[in-house]
Every structure is written in C-alpha cells, then in structure tokens.
Amino acid sequence: MRFLLATVVKDLIRRRRDPIALLLWTGIPLAIGGLIFLAFGGDDAGPSGRLLVADQDHTVLSALLTGAYQQGPLAEIIEVEVVELEEGHERIDAGEASGLLIIPEGFSAAVLESEPFEISLVRNPAQRIVPGIIEESLSLVVESTFYLQRLFGEPLDVIVGTQPDDANVVPDSTVASVSVAFDQIVDRTRPYLFPPVIELETTSPGGDEEGFDFARLFFPSMLFMALLFMAQGLSEDIWRERSQGTLRRVIATPQRVATFLVGKLLAGAMLMLVVIGLGLIAGRWVFGIELHGLPMALVWTTFAGMMLLAMMVLVQLFASSERTGNILTGAAIFPLAMLGGSFFPFEAMPDWLASVGRYTPNGWALTKLNQVFAGELPALDLLQSIAAVALVIVVFVWLSMRRIRGRFAHS
Amino acid sequence: MIEVAQLRKEYGDLVAVGGVSFTAETGAIFGLLGPNGAGKTTTIGCISGLLEPTAGTVRVRGHDVVREGTRAKASLGVVPQEIALYEDLSAGENVRFWGQAYGLGGSKLRARMTDVLEITGLLDRADDRVDQFSGGMKRRLNFACGIVHEPQVLLLDEPTVGVDPQSRVRLLDLVREQANQGVCVLYTTHYMEEAQSMCDRLAIIDHGHIIAQGSLEELQAQMGERDLVRVSGSFDENDLRRVFSRDEDVEVVTVDDAQATLSVRQASSKLPTLLAALTRADSEVRDITVSQPSLESLFIKLTGKELRE
Structure with a gap:
C-alpha cells in the first residue's frame, strides 16, 4: 500500500x-x-438586421405596413429605420442594412380602391437570412392588407375619406357608423374566426423535451x-x-x-x-x-x-x-x-x-x-x-x- | 551471500549465460570481470530477479530468487549499469521513492535519506532536480538509491562507466565501505585495474562462461611467473609453433599474420633467445612488448584476445 x-x-x-x-x-x-x-x-443570439423604410406615402396604411415589423418576434430580429429614399439607397449600397422597403406615394389610395400597386424591396446581396425573412414577412403583410381591404374596405374608406371638423375632431355620427360596420363584419365572420376552424399543432421529436x-x-x-x-x-x-x-x-x-x-x-x-x-x-x-x-x-x-x-x-x-x-x-x-x-x-x-x-x-x-x-x-x-x-x-x-x-x- | 549454481540464460538460440557458478561471500567484494557482451549484466539480471533463468539456481541469503523472489529481493540492493533515476524529480524525491519501494517509511526513511545523500556528497543538492546534475553526480545518486534501504547484498553493474576520476574514486570508496560494513558486494566491470584494486575474489567471464575464478593471488598464480610478450611483424603460424614446441619456457598463445602473443617465463632475460628463435621461424619482427603477469595477461592467455576487444 x-x-x-x-x-x-x-x-x-x-x-x-x-x-x-x-x-x-x-x-x-x-x-x-x-x-x-x-x-x-x-451563439444563442438569433439572426438580426436592419430594415430601412422609405415611406413616401405618409399615410395610416403605410405606417401600418412598416409597423408590422415592429411587433412580436419580427421586432426581435428586425430593426426598422425610416429614411429618405436617396439615403436608403446609399446605405444599402454601403451594406449597412439588410433591406430597403420603398412605399411610393399613392399606396393607401390604391389599397382602398383595390387598384394594382407596386411597392419595392431592395435586398442586401451580401446577406441571405435576414433579407429572406424580410421578404417572406413582407409578402405576408401585403397579403394580409389585401384581405383587410376586402373585409373592412368600406369602413376604412369612410375613415380615410372623413374630413375632421374645425376642432380636428371626427364627427360622432361617423365614428358610430364605422363602429357598427366593424361590429357587423366581425359578427358575420365570427363562426370562422372564433375559434379558428383550422388548428395548427406544432410538435417536435422527443415530446416535451427542452429546445435544442x-x-x-x-x-x-x-x-x-x-x-x-x-x-x-x-x-x-x-x-x-x-x-x-x-x-x-x-x-x-x-x-x-x-x-x-x-x-x-x-x-x-x-x-x-x-x-x-x-x-x-x-x-x-x-x-x-x-x-x-x-x-x-x-x-x-x-x-x-x-x-x-x-x-x-x-x-x-x-x-x-x-x-x-x-x-x-x-x-x-x-x-x-x-x-x-x-x-x-x-x-x-x-x-x-x-x-x-x-x-x-x-x-x-x-x-x-x-x-x-x-x-x-x-x-x-x-x-x-x-x-x-x-x-x-x-x-x-x-x-x-x-x-x-x-x-x-x-x- | 550469493550462491549461483549452473546458471543458464538463453534467448532462443542465443546462449547469453551458459552454466555459470560462483559464490560471493558476506563482507567481501566479488568481481565479475569480462568484456562487453560477456554475460555480466545478464548474470546480474538473473540474480536481481529481473530475468528468469533458463536453468540453474540463484540464492540470495539462502532464498531462491525464482521461488522466493520477494524475500530474496528484499535484502538486495541493485545499482544498475544505466542511470535509473527520475530526472524530473529531485535527488531527495528519488531517494525517498526507492526507499519506499523497499518498504521504508517515516523517520527511518528520513534518516536514511539524509545518510545516503550525505555519504554520496549530495545532501546540499537534495532539493535540486536530477536533470540539473552532472554525470558523476547522477552516478552517485544512482548508488545512493541502491543502498538507501541498507541492503545486505549489493549488486553493482559497472557503476563507474562514464564517471569522472573524482567521482570514480568516491564511488569506489563507498563500495569498499559497504563491504567493510558486512555487505556482500557483487561487482561487475570490464576495467581490469578496478577489479584488481577492489575485489577480494574474482571470476573472469567470457561468452557466458566463467573461464577462471579465485582470489587475485590465485588467478595470478595461474599465469605462473610467465610474462606476456606481444610481437608485431609478419609470422608463419606453423613455423612459429614448430620453433617453440620444444621450449617449456615459451608458450604460443595466439598467432596470426601480423601479431603473435607468447607466454614466456622470465621474458626480460630471454629476449635475445626469443628474437633468435623468431628469426629461425622466418618471422619479421617490427615491435616487441613485455607485460608483467596481470589479470589482463591471464585473460589474454585464457581467451586469446584482449579484455577490451
């Protein structure tokens, strides 16, 4: 021993x-x-990037479009920055952002009147993942805008077309009619929306295991x-x-x-x-x-x-x-x-x-x-x-x- | 004491040691003298239990090294030919480890560590790593590790190879001291002078066989009063042997075309007669050397070759 x-x-x-x-x-x-x-x-951090937005329409709808990137999971990936068109092009050329979204003037009008319209997305060629996310999500937003217009086109038209009075207040009668219109639309679509007729169940191998x-x-x-x-x-x-x-x-x-x-x-x-x-x-x-x-x-x-x-x-x-x-x-x-x-x-x-x-x-x-x-x-x-x-x-x-x-x- | 009887060690067809027998007594130095490859280290290996003999027996203080290996080894101290130390440990750590390998511990181990480092002159370097030591210091430490447990039988396998003269003298003194303290020392060397000065008894080994053994006096007596005469030149073996065949005072040991070795009684007084006889044998003499009787001359006489060949 x-x-x-x-x-x-x-x-x-x-x-x-x-x-x-x-x-x-x-x-x-x-x-x-x-x-x-x-x-x-x-590296636990996911992909991230910057989206430059050249909003030449300056309307509620164009703001809604860019706002889609500032909510939920997309907000964690994409940082939105509003720029002028020229600056946007310069910065994309310099590789300072993942994409440049150009919303030309007349966007809102075209949406409300169901007329064809074109918005542009310039991708950073040096990047793959984030520009791809931006493009995919933009196509979803555009599609959603179409259905939004189909469902709520009439009241939206009223909102956009209403001229506020001298005190910059929308008349009560207008607000009431728009509210009733929204309520009726929701009532009609309730059977399809609440609860959704199609359920999506997401599963991963290994049952209740923690993530990878x-x-x-x-x-x-x-x-x-x-x-x-x-x-x-x-x-x-x-x-x-x-x-x-x-x-x-x-x-x-x-x-x-x-x-x-x-x-x-x-x-x-x-x-x-x-x-x-x-x-x-x-x-x-x-x-x-x-x-x-x-x-x-x-x-x-x-x-x-x-x-x-x-x-x-x-x-x-x-x-x-x-x-x-x-x-x-x-x-x-x-x-x-x-x-x-x-x-x-x-x-x-x-x-x-x-x-x-x-x-x-x-x-x-x-x-x-x-x-x-x-x-x-x-x-x-x-x-x-x-x-x-x-x-x-x-x-x-x-x-x-x-x-x-x-x-x-x-x- | 060490008793070796008919020790034989074979490696396939190679016979490294072929039937060696000798006895080394307590309190004496027994020398095993032979050229490199003669079988000295193999014999030491069999005695230390490192090698298992093919045949024969080895007993250390009465214990058979094969059957009672642990008991036999417990009283053995081995100083191997190569320096067997941990170079990345200090001198003290080396001595401690080898002491522990022989069962020492506690205060006794500490006391022995101090003793052996002191007698080998390394006490002040006890904490220094071995890889910083000179060759002579390593040799002395190698010796210290072999005696730390106060063995009753000490095996020294060419302990002075490659040692500077100062360390060599010191080592030889230490070996003699061990014998004086009653230790049985088996000492192998191919240095004839060392064997002559150190050993009480000697065995001359060549090609795995002991060709002569006894005390220095006994071995020298085997040479009688004969000197060894080495003659350089050109020779005809038959003529040479014929010329000296009737001369009882001259014996032809070896002869080839360029050299002859003769064993001659009182050679110095017979040189003129020798030269005349060589001339009669049609030999051409260019150089002649006369050596007094010694172990080396005995070795040459017995084997026909020099010890360092």
Whole structure:
C-alpha cells in the first residue's frame, strides 16, 4: 500500500512539473470543442438586421405596413429605420442594412380602391437570412392588407375619406357608423374566426423535451475527447520508465509490477478527476449547461478515463518502440474519438454509425455519461457499469504486467 | 551471500549465460570481470530477479530468487549499469521513492535519506532536480538509491562507466565501505585495474562462461611467473609453433599474420633467445612488448584476445 501511494505521489509530482503537457491534453479538446461549438450554433443570439423604410406615402396604411415589423418576434430580429429614399439607397449600397422597403406615394389610395400597386424591396446581396425573412414577412403583410381591404374596405374608406371638423375632431355620427360596420363584419365572420376552424399543432421529436441545446449536446463529447488525449499522453510514460531504467529497477525491488502499474493508473485517474471536475464546474456554472448528477458523472468519467488509460498503456506495451507506440495509440484514439461520439455527438451522426460507435469503449462510456446527465441512469446501473469497467481495468493490468515481465522491460 | 549454481540464460538460440557458478561471500567484494557482451549484466539480471533463468539456481541469503523472489529481493540492493533515476524529480524525491519501494517509511526513511545523500556528497543538492546534475553526480545518486534501504547484498553493474576520476574514486570508496560494513558486494566491470584494486575474489567471464575464478593471488598464480610478450611483424603460424614446441619456457598463445602473443617465463632475460628463435621461424619482427603477469595477461592467455576487444 505504501509503495502504491509512493508511485501515485511520484507520478503526480512529475506531472505537476510538466504543466505544458497537461494543458495540451486538455487544451486541444477545448479548442476543437470551442471551434465546433462556434461553427455549429454555439451563439444563442438569433439572426438580426436592419430594415430601412422609405415611406413616401405618409399615410395610416403605410405606417401600418412598416409597423408590422415592429411587433412580436419580427421586432426581435428586425430593426426598422425610416429614411429618405436617396439615403436608403446609399446605405444599402454601403451594406449597412439588410433591406430597403420603398412605399411610393399613392399606396393607401390604391389599397382602398383595390387598384394594382407596386411597392419595392431592395435586398442586401451580401446577406441571405435576414433579407429572406424580410421578404417572406413582407409578402405576408401585403397579403394580409389585401384581405383587410376586402373585409373592412368600406369602413376604412369612410375613415380615410372623413374630413375632421374645425376642432380636428371626427364627427360622432361617423365614428358610430364605422363602429357598427366593424361590429357587423366581425359578427358575420365570427363562426370562422372564433375559434379558428383550422388548428395548427406544432410538435417536435422527443415530446416535451427542452429546445435544442448544442452546448449540452457537445459538452460530454468534449469531456471524453479530453480523456482520450490524456489517456494517450499519460500512456507514453511507460516508455519513459523503460528508457530511463526505472522500470527495470522497480522489477528488481520486492514490489509487484502490478502495484506499480496500478499506481501509475491511479495517478492518471486523479489527474483526470481534477480536469473533468473543473470541466463539469465550468460547464454547469460558467456556461450554464443543464447537467444532472454531477458527482455521479465525475466518478463515472474518472473510471472510464482510467479504463482508457489502461487500454492505451497496453497498446504502448505491444509496440516495438516509443515512436511506434505513439503512432499506434494515435491511430487508435482518432477513430475512437470520431466513432465513439467524442468528436461529433452521436446525435449528429447517421443512425447506423452512431449505433456502431456506441459499442466502442469511449462511446459506451459516453452514452452512460449522457444518461447520468439526463438523470436517466439509476445508481445501481451505474454501480454495475463501474464494476464492469473495474473488471476491464484488472484484465488490462494483468496483460500489461505479463507483457512487462515477459519482454517489454528487457528488450 | 550469493550462491549461483549452473546458471543458464538463453534467448532462443542465443546462449547469453551458459552454466555459470560462483559464490560471493558476506563482507567481501566479488568481481565479475569480462568484456562487453560477456554475460555480466545478464548474470546480474538473473540474480536481481529481473530475468528468469533458463536453468540453474540463484540464492540470495539462502532464498531462491525464482521461488522466493520477494524475500530474496528484499535484502538486495541493485545499482544498475544505466542511470535509473527520475530526472524530473529531485535527488531527495528519488531517494525517498526507492526507499519506499523497499518498504521504508517515516523517520527511518528520513534518516536514511539524509545518510545516503550525505555519504554520496549530495545532501546540499537534495532539493535540486536530477536533470540539473552532472554525470558523476547522477552516478552517485544512482548508488545512493541502491543502498538507501541498507541492503545486505549489493549488486553493482559497472557503476563507474562514464564517471569522472573524482567521482570514480568516491564511488569506489563507498563500495569498499559497504563491504567493510558486512555487505556482500557483487561487482561487475570490464576495467581490469578496478577489479584488481577492489575485489577480494574474482571470476573472469567470457561468452557466458566463467573461464577462471579465485582470489587475485590465485588467478595470478595461474599465469605462473610467465610474462606476456606481444610481437608485431609478419609470422608463419606453423613455423612459429614448430620453433617453440620444444621450449617449456615459451608458450604460443595466439598467432596470426601480423601479431603473435607468447607466454614466456622470465621474458626480460630471454629476449635475445626469443628474437633468435623468431628469426629461425622466418618471422619479421617490427615491435616487441613485455607485460608483467596481470589479470589482463591471464585473460589474454585464457581467451586469446584482449579484455577490451
């Protein structure tokens, strides 16, 4: 036990004196994760843009048209700014807005008299999404204006055609007749409007699940990518032990090689514990990712990392040289990362590939971690999984020990 | 003590050690002298439990290293030929780790750490990292790590290779001190002078076989009063052997076209006779060297080659 502890302490001290390696193992996945996160929607802010409106009609209806963009969800995307026509063209040419809506004089009159009329939208060619939204919503507004005119054309005509008296007040008789007209129209259309005869039900796969959270989806993958890199980097140390003669010296002591190996694995696991712990804290409290069962996740990830480390050490031991060992482990971790959901989440993979990937060691462990995060893995199941991982570690250590005693230390 | 009986180690068809037997006593230095590749390190490897013998037995203080490995190893201290240290740890951390590997702990470990660092002259550098040390300092630390647990049997595999003269003297003093304290020391080297000055008993090993063993006096006696005479020139082997075949004072050890090695009783007084005989054998003599009896001359006599070949 004393030697086990001594080996752990010795390796931790050595690691502490090589912080660059530790930073690289954790920094690379963070960098890759960050890039993917940014590239595929890490930014929560939606698209936004500016719509310039050159209103040459200056009427209630033209104001209503531009007002449509200043209400509801569109207001969150599009900022409307009224400009003169010339200024609008200049700013669109300079790329300062997503679109320029031109409402020529005579718009209201044409609408009320049901005459054809043309309004113009100039799109910013350098942008795609926001001008598209503006165009689609404008076509809806124009269509709505047509139906509005069909339904309320008569009273609207009265409103527009009424001349206020000297006190700039619309006569009471006019207001009353318009009100009655509106009321009668609403009464006639009530059976169709309240409630609507057509209902639109919106559903998304997964029932009541929360909306798509890319960070939540990619975060566990990033953790496992860090574990894979750490496992590969830490496994190289077995070659250092051999080349500096310390492995042979250990074999000459009364201690078991297995104790030494387990000590090295435990030291690696403790480093993983710290790195993953910091990762979980950052994920939960700095980036606000919704994660459940953090202590269970930490324990599970550490065990899984130890298993990956034991596997990488075994691969190193079967290599003929340190260089070959690094090539072999490198050749192992990249397919494992790609296939096992550590590079791209399973949810972003084709179903058949994801189902294959879940059978890789890291893919299997990642699936369990996702279940822990989602609060879907009972404690008993987790314990069984940990026992399975521990068994695999024992097998790897036994094989490694045989390999070290058989050939590795002496060749 | 170390008892090695008929030790054999094979790697496939290669016989690294072929039936070596010797006994190293307590409180004495037993030297294993031989050229590089003779089988010294393999023998040490089998004794330290690093290698499993193909045949034969090795006992350390009565414990078989194969069957009772843990017990045998517990009393062993090993100073390997290569510097086996953690370069990214300090001298003190290295000594502590290797002490813990032999079960030391607490105040005893701390006391031993101070002792061994002091006797190796590294106490004031205890907190410095090993990768900042010179080669000689690393050698001394390598030795310190091998004796931190006060072993009763000490295996030293060419501990002075690549060491500066000052560190070498210091290391050799330390080894002698260990033997004086009652430790059984097995010392391998290919430096003849070191073996002659250090070892109480010696075994000369070549090609995995011990070709001679005993005390220095016993080994020198095998040479008798004979000197070693090396002659350079051109020779005909048959003529040379024929000329000296009836001379009991001269023995032809080796001969080739350009060099002959002769074992000659009281060579200095017989040089004129030797030169005359060489002339009779149609030899052309360009250079002649006479060496007093030594381990090296014994090695040449036994193997027909120089120790450093």
